[in-house]
Amino acid sequence: MTGPGWSPDARTVRDGPLTWAQHEWVQWIPTDTDTSYEDNICAALPGRNLPVGQVAAAVRDVLARHEGLRSLVRRAGREDSLQYVCPVDDRLDDVIRVMEDEASFRRRFDTPWRRTCFRIGEQWPVKVVLDAAGGRVRRIDLVVDHVAIDPWGMRVLCDDLKYALRARAAGREPFGSGPAPEQPIDVALCEISPAGRAYQRRALGYWERRLGEIGKALDNHVPFAPSRALLGRPGDALPGASQPGGSRPGASDQASRPGGPGQGEFRSCWLTSRRAGSAASAIARATGVSPSAAFLLAFGTAVCAVERSSRAGIFAISANRFSAGAERSVRKATMTMPVLLPAVSTGSPGAAYRRALADCAAQQLSGHRFANADPYATERMCEEILGGLYKTGVAYPRFSYMDEGVADDLNTLWPPGDDGFPGDEDDRAVTFSPPRPLGARYMMTVLHRPAGAVFSLQWSDATGWGETAEDMLLYVEDLMVWAASECAGSPPALGGAGPAT
The missing domain is CATH 3.30.559.10 (Chloramphenicol acetyltransferase-like domain)
Structure with missing residues (x-):
């Protein structure tokens, strides 16, 4: 030190x-x-x-x-x-x-x-x-x-x-x-120059407004412990989810999985998916919106389902590089930006999804401009403005997206194989990693290639997300496949048996 x-x-x-x-x-x-x-x-x-x-x-x-x-x-x-x-x-x-x-x-x-x-x-x-x-x-x-x-x-x-x-x-x-x-x-x-300080004033103003919107949207939300739903209470179901106590074939209690209770503070699991990768590309072609926005919206919907909320505040990670010199720089530049996301509605789901996706992309675009804000000031704002929602699952998760142009050389992150992805018969196999002494309280990371996607979820023991992490990853995959089908049929359910068709 x-x-x-x-x-x-x-x-x-x-x-x-x-x-x-x-x-x-x-x-x-x-x-x-x-x-x-x-x-x-x-x-x-x-x-x-x-x-x-x-x-x-x-x-x-x-x-x-x-x-x-x-x-x-x-x-x-x-x-x-x-x-x-x-x-x-x-x-x-x-x-x-x-x-x-x-x-x-x-x-x-x-x-x-x-x-x-x-x-x-x-x-x-x-x-x-x-x-x-x-x-x-x-x-x-x-x-x-x-x-x-x-x-x-x-x-x-x-x-x-x-x-x-x-x-x-x-x-x-x-x-x-x-x-x-x-x-x-x-x-x-x-x-810290005069021009930089002027930018900071604009950036902090943006953060204050956006955090205010998140706090107002979640004003009546009571932080939720996922175990209450997953253990099951009569007549008490998650919005868009299967009934409590029900589970997919092969689902198991967290204690029997690698990284079960008592082995470390931070945990993670990951899923490789051909379907989600091709779905993201199809959504981008159909809407003109980036795959990152589609994955971000799917993650936000999964958070809403688990946290029993109609909205979620997510902090999306921005590359934060806006000049030719920055693009050629080897340095840490990534910063977060606040985004307020809705759950996919069960009423007119296709239209609601398209509106939500466009709004998500617009928030990403405007947020990128002001991601490079003083982190001491923005964290203080989060604590003061979000109040009891600060560091909770409904208003604090992080989201990171990387396409192959950024992540391809980080080749230890991609699974082995001719194109880096298993066959369709091996999809939907969620792998739990050993516990880590360091990590994120709540975070999803997506690596995306045309051939498929790898997405992982991180959480700490204190959050309770480990009890529903597997279902969350599969739910994100299902939402992506459903959206790529032009929202045919009803939206998928958290804890559902398989991807929408």
């Missing part, structure tokens, strides 16, 4: 404040702990059988291009946190590790360096491991602490490293011309 009196034990070339996106991370996440590896972002690239020296030179090129990968972070609250950029050659030996002829390294998904717990005040937040044989590199493993990167940034890092590898193989220097990427310190200085 670091504090106000701390200074880096390293040479530095410049220093400056943290960006709001970095603050949003270090404000909540204990990055200097033995569990911080839980949120590392990882990718693997082919080594192209290049000599180790050429690959190491390409890695140096990328580190020289992106200051955030060679910076140390002093964590000291909103006013005093700083980042220090180090000379590129000072710590290359700490960053690059060569694993020569080690058979255990050839395992693609479970490797020890992916569980590196970066001490961001003492270490650069990146590790590059080279799988080599006979002095030539077979694969390059990238591991980066989330304080320094997000999934979009990982795509940029992978693209830049591929470019540098080609250049070094051709005997030339990469990145000799063209616009430079944004650097975190420059972004942070812009955010």
Whole structure:
């Protein structure tokens, strides 16, 4: 950990404040702990059988291009946190590790360096491991602490490293011309400039209005414990759900699943689905609305069903990159934006769905403009405006969507297979992951390709969502398939037996 009196034990070339996106991370996440590896972002690239020296030179090129990968972070609250950029050659030996002829390294998904717990005040937040044989590199493993990167940034890092590898193989220097990427310190200085402060006033005004709308819409809502419905009470059913006590064939009690009670605080489960992926693409073609909006609306409807509410407040994650320099930047830029979503209505469901989808997309569009808001101020607003709804399942869930353009290089996230997805007969198999010491209280993450989608749900033991998590994921899939059918028939039910047809 670091504090106000701390200074880096390293040479530095410049220093400056943290960006709001970095603050949003270090404000909540204990990055200097033995569990911080839980949120590392990882990718693997082919080594192209290049000599180790050429690959190491390409890695140096990328580190020289992106200051955030060679910076140390002093964590000291909103006013005093700083980042220090180090000379590129000072710590290359700490960053690059060569694993020569080690058979255990050839395992693609479970490797020890992916569980590196970066001490961001003492270490650069990146590790590059080279799988080599006979002095030539077979694969390059990238591991980066989330304080320094997000999934979009990982795509940029992978693209830049591929470019540098080609250049070094051709005997030339990469990145000799063209616009430079944004650097975190420059972004942070812009955010606290007069123009940045003017933007912040507009952004915080937007957040205040949107949170007010969420609070007003949910004013009469009583935070709901899902177990009351799932355990069953006579005549007490969830809106749009099957009767309490009923369950799909094969459903089981949470205690019998991996990650049952008593094994950890944060849990997750995930589902791979060809149907949901193709449905999202079909909805986008038919409506002109992005697949992310369709998944977001389906998640919001599932939250409404579980929480017994006609509305839900969701915090959708924005890529938060609006300039050419930002798009070329390797840094954490993602921020959240508040969205108020309705459950899909049982009366005129097709028309209601189309209206809700258009409104969801409009909220995403307007919210993207003001996602980069001071996280200390927005969190204080959430607590003050939402009151008793603060940090509850009906007004606090997070939602993240990534298409293959962003997430494709994060290939350990995709399931194995020719196209990354199982056959139709294997769909609807929800997998529960082992418990984690860190995680989200309520969150859905969607990875989407034309061939299918992978979506996961995270929750903490305190929320009770684990009792209905499997049904929520399957409900999201069913809603996507139903919407892609042009809303034929009645909307699907939470806990239903299968996708709508």
